[in-house]
Amino acid sequence: MLFINRLFSGGVAVPHRKDTAEIETVVMDIPSKVIIPMAQHSGAPCRPTVKTGDIVKVGQLIGESDAYISAPIHSSVSGVVKRVEPMLYASGHLVMSVEIEADKKQELSEDIKAPVVNSREQFIEAIRRSGLVGLGGAGFPSHVKLSPPKDKKIDYLIINGAECEPYITSDYRECIEFAPYIIKGIQLALDMLEIPRAIIGIEDNKPKAINLLKEKSKNDSRISVYSLPSRYPQGAEKTLIYTVTGRKVPPGKLPADVGCIVFNVNSISFMAKYIETGIPLIKKRVTVDGNVVREPKNVEVLIGTSIGDVFEFCGGFVSSPYKVLMGGPMMGIAQYSLETSVIKNTNAILAFDKKEGDLPPETPCIRCGRCATVCPMNLLPQEINRFVMAGRYDELHKYHVLDCIECGNCSYICPAKRHLVQSIRLGKDAVRRNAKKA
Amino acid sequence: MTEIGIPVIIVSGLGLLFGLLLSYASKKFEVKPDEKIEIIRGLLPGANCGACGFTGCDLYAEAVAGGAGINLCPVGGMDLAEKLAEIMGKETAACEKYIARVMCKGTWDNVSIKYDYDGIVDCRAAAQMAGGPSSCIYGCEGMGSCKKVCLFGAIEVENGLARIIEEKCAGCGKCIAECPKGIIKMVPARSEYSVSCSNHEKGAVARKNCKVACIACQRCVKECPENAITIVDYCAVIDPGKCVNCGKCILVCPTGAISKYTGYQ
Ligand code: SF4
Ligand code: SF4
Ligand code: SF4
Ligand code: SF4
Numbered sequence: 244m245l246f247i248n249r250l251f252s253g254g255v256a257v258p259h260r261k262d263t264a265e266i267e268t269v270v271m272d273i274p275s276k277v278i279i280p281m282a283q284h285s286g287a288p289c290r291p292t293v294k295t296g297d298i299v300k301v302g303q304l305i306g307e308s309d310a311y312i313s314a315p316i317h318s319s320v321s322g323v324v325k326r327v328e329p330m331l332y333a334s335g336h337l338v339m340s341v342e343i344e345a346d347k348k349q350e351l352s353e354d355i356k357a358p359v360v361n362s363r364e365q366f367i368e369a370i371r372r373s374g375l376v377g378l379g380g381a382g383f384p385s386h387v388k389l390s391p392p393k394d395k396k397i398d399y400l401i402i403n404g405a406e407c408e409p410y411i412t413s414d415y416r417e418c419i420e421f422a423p424y425i426i427k428g429i430q431l432a433l434d435m436l437e438i439p440r441a442i443i444g445i446e447d448n449k450p451k452a453i454n455l456l457k458e459k460s461k462n463d464s465r466i467s468v469y470s471l472p473s474r475y476p477q478g479a480e481k482t483l484i485y486t487v488t489g490r491k492v493p494p495g496k497l498p499a500d501v502g503c504i505v506f507n508v509n510s511i512s513f514m515a516k517y518i519e520t521g522i523p524l525i526k527k528r529v530t531v532d533g534n535v536v537r538e539p540k541n542v543e544v545l546i547g548t549s550i551g552d553v554f555e556f557c558g559g560f561v562s563s564p565y566k567v568l569m570g571g572p573m574m575g576i577a578q579y580s581l582e583t584s585v586i587k588n589t590n591a592i593l594a595f596d597k598k599e600g601d602l603p604p605e606t607p608c609i610r611c612g613r614c615a616t617v618c619p620m621n622l623l624p625q626e627i628n629r630f631v632m633a634g635r636y637d638e639l640h641k642y643h644v645l646d647c648i649e650c651g652n653c654s655y656i657c658p659a660k661r662h663l664v665q666s667i668r669l670g671k672d673a674v675r676r677n678a679k680k681a
Numbered sequence: 682m683t684e685i686g687i688p689v690i691i692v693s694g695l696g697l698l699f700g701l702l703l704s705y706a707s708k709k710f711e712v713k714p715d716e717k718i719e720i721i722r723g724l725l726p727g728a729n730c731g732a733c734g735f736t737g738c739d740l741y742a743e744a745v746a747g748g749a750g751i752n753l754c755p756v757g758g759m760d761l762a763e764k765l766a767e768i769m770g771k772e773t774a775a776c777e778k779y780i781a782r783v784m785c786k787g788t789w790d791n792v793s794i795k796y797d798y799d800g801i802v803d804c805r806a807a808a809q810m811a812g813g814p815s816s817c818i819y820g821c822e823g824m825g826s827c828k829k830v831c832l833f834g835a836i837e838v839e840n841g842l843a844r845i846i847e848e849k850c851a852g853c854g855k856c857i858a859e860c861p862k863g864i865i866k867m868v869p870a871r872s873e874y875s876v877s878c879s880n881h882e883k884g885a886v887a888r889k890n891c892k893v894a895c896i897a898c899q900r901c902v903k904e905c906p907e908n909a910i911t912i913v914d915y916c917a918v919i920d921p922g923k924c925v926n927c928g929k930c931i932l933v934c935p936t937g938a939i940s941k942y943t944g945y946q
Contacts, residue, residue, distance in 0.1 A: 337818070579811055665809075666801055669805060
């Protein structure tokens, strides 16, 4: 096994709290209805291809778009379309969605058949049809990632199994439960895209997963498994690339610019499963945890299931939740309703009581500089915060505000409990707006 | 005595000499400032709000002297336009006084709270979090971002709702650019009635989210003798150009979405 000593600058040692790691994934019952949003990826939203009253089957296409950066959306249940209109989305806004009442028969659509892939083009097209998006959280359409510009030579396929956020164990369970598919997916991508090497990066707090993948890949010399230091945000794309290859992705550039493509373990294993079965992306493993959840565990959930139903499946709440997060505690989005649905890139839903979930009051900055020390992008959060609060958005470009990956380290470490990330997001928004105006 | 006397005489002598030279030079080479610009600048309100389209009053003064429109300053209004027209020897151009109005009545009593907001006190920041804590995602968030940018102290925020003090509003439009919800609209100062709602949800949903929302029932549309009201995306809008301030609409509105404002000539 390879141990890495290279470490990105900044970062914090967050508590792991991976209590669900050794609990086997449970498949959730089919919910009575699903609400499937038409924008589950970064890029152009889909337009619904079904209307109220239509009968749909599992895996049937229900949303598509002509835009390149987009991914088709499929029904996760068989049943009747009840509503097609804007509904509550994980961001808290209303997004065009399709509500399907499930008949619980789970009849497969006739369109489903294993794709034939003999060439790079066929492979990329198959992945596009599968509706796969980055399952690690960003939700970027995978077929776009698989097609880097012709002039960029790709040296490494990097598989992200770092899973650095506290609580979340859905990637880890994939490694334990589906290691052969992960390896198969990697081999497929290496062959099809003619990439010479693949590196699987996993944080050193998951030795079982590291050993297992090591074992499964021992016959393929192109694949290596790296044990990475456990330090948040190890799994962020840019920090991961730096740790495993020593290459730095310059601000505003993409991994392909330094010869790398990064996929989450779940995404790569899905590719292998899809090529085998032809069943598109309609379900997702979600870590359900947090101190008010009665039975924390990993659950395999159909896309479109409401988070309320998922919590209910996990025994409900021991006391009423004060804060519900979609995603991890560092980067997750707080939800105000239990009606939002699990979407393609949901990897965890967490619920906390007031003691765990409350934010201490904000106090003035004591200029200790800790936020700058922990920032993996080497930014100066305290300065950005100062300018944003003063409304001086025109100064922000000097502080490279757009490079912030919103990892949350600065807010986490700040002894004054300043709302650093929120102010930085506000600053990013202002800079983008000004750029549009100019 | 002489040791100190001589340098004193030399230095004062030099001072006197330079002084005389300078005063002579300033008379001889004097650059006459454009008197017009000076006078115009004196007339402008000096708020430097930029509503005229120039960066501050100084530049607008220069522009007017250079032939730009005389009716661009909403703060000075008609009075100013007349004076400028006289100085520039131009026709007085019409200059209707406009003021800003917050098209929302969503106080905390009328809307409900979706979640406890604990972040930065800024409307745009709150809007990024699920559209803000108010149950109506179209309405005012009451964090006063508009108030912060108003140079005339014309905005008050009370009970989760911004309100514009019409007599103080200069019509510069800064608040309009600042509001993330886009609910502040310019109306002619003489207009007295507005549908103070910006909710574009269907009636039942709108009503659920806010007690005083426009439910697009069409009653005001039918009542208005001047046909000044139209429904745009489930929300009524009064066209101030047609409205004659008769106030009939306010009597039929079942939810109280229409408000009477002071308005002035
Ligand atoms: S949230 Fe942004 S500024 Fe804060 S530590 Fe992370 S990258 Fe740096
Ligand atoms: S960590 Fe907090 S208190 Fe310290 S410099 Fe940064 S913003 Fe200021
Ligand atoms: S009117 Fe707009 S800017 Fe002013 S408080 Fe309301 S939401 Fe904020
Ligand atoms: S009467 Fe009131 S609720 Fe009905 S359309 Fe007019 S403003 Fe809206």
